[in-house]
Amino acid sequence: MALSYKARKRWSLVILLIGLPLYIAAALFVVSLFDRPPFWLELIVYVVLGFLWMMPFKSVFLGVGKADPDAENDDD
Numbered sequence: 001m002a003l004s005y006k007a008r009k010r011w012s013l014v015i016l017l018i019g020l021p022l023y024i025a026a027a028l029f030v031v032s033l034f035d036r037p038p039f040w041l042e043l044i045v046y047v048v049l050g051f052l053w054m055m056p057f058k059s060v061f062l063g064v065g066k067a068d069p070d071a072e073n074d075d076d
């Protein structure tokens with residue numbers, strides 16, 4: 001079932017305001033369980049984790065920054 005524009009916009013806000021900080025805290029916790037790696041390796045780990053969080057939500061964020069396609073156009 002496809003989400004409407006309003007639903008995608010709401011879910012994207014929930015993901016960004018609640019889910020992303022929780023994901024960052026979880027990533028920091030998991031990385032802190034191990035001995036601190038060299039700086040370059042730690043940077044690569046954080047960059048990879050930064051891209052991994054958004055992959056499942058790609059369809060939610062798609063087109064959210066554009067105008068509502070369902071809104072009536074009053075350009076007459």
